[in-house]
Amino acid sequence: MAAFLKKKNRFFTDDDNHLIVKAIRQAEKTTSGEVRVFVESRCSWVNAIDRAAEIFDRLEMEKTDLRNAVLVYVAMKDRQLAVFGDKGIHEKVTTEYWNKVVKEMLQHFNANDYARGIAECVIQIGDALHTYFPYDSETDKNELPDEIVFGR
Numbered sequence: 208m209a210a211f212l213k214k215k216n217r218f219f220t221d222d223d224n225h226l227i228v229k230a231i232r233q234a235e236k237t238t239s240g241e242v243r244v245f246v247e248s249r250c251s252w253v254n255a256i257d258r259a260a261e262i263f264d265r266l267e268m269e270k271t272d273l274r275n276a277v278l279v280y281v282a283m284k285d286r287q288l289a290v291f292g293d294k295g296i297h298e299k300v301t302t303e304y305w306n307k308v309v310k311e312m313l314q315h316f317n318a319n320d321y322a323r324g325i326a327e328c329v330i331q332i333g334d335a336l337h338t339y340f341p342y343d344s345e346t347d348k349n350e351l352p353d354e355i356v357f358g359r
Contacts, residue, residue: 218283219322227325239273239346240275240332241277242278243268245259248359255280255289259278259289266351271293272350276296277296288313290305290309299338308328
């Protein structure tokens with residue numbers, strides 16, 4: 208799995224990368240929930256939500272204490288994306304919420320503003336996580352890394 212996590216950023220400028228990581232950190236400041244972003248070129252032979260579920264599992268995101276992690280998945284060249292939430296948050300916001308977030312992210316993508324679309328999506332997810340899993344300074348810890356994960 209180490210090679211899986213050491214791919215280089217070929218998709219974003221340094222400023223874009225900083226914008227997304229900043230959004231992740233901002234989103235996680237007010238919640239015990241966790242947000243990760245995974246970006247790769249292609250999502251061949253599988254639909255985006257199935258690939259997001261596979262990546263979620265590989266990144267061991269289900270190991271958060273409250274099962275409140277969310278993965279934002281993007282396959283740049285295939286123009287596919289998905290948002291995958293663990294059972295704790297999914298039970299609170301339902302599929303309609305995820306569809307709304309994806310639709311808003313697509314508006315940015317259609318304007319070729321990928322980094323802003325991802326960052327805005329992450330902030331919205333952070334708001335939902337805050338609603339259902341507010342931050343507790345005595346018990347909360349950063350359970351997952353904040354950096355973008357780049358795949359093949």
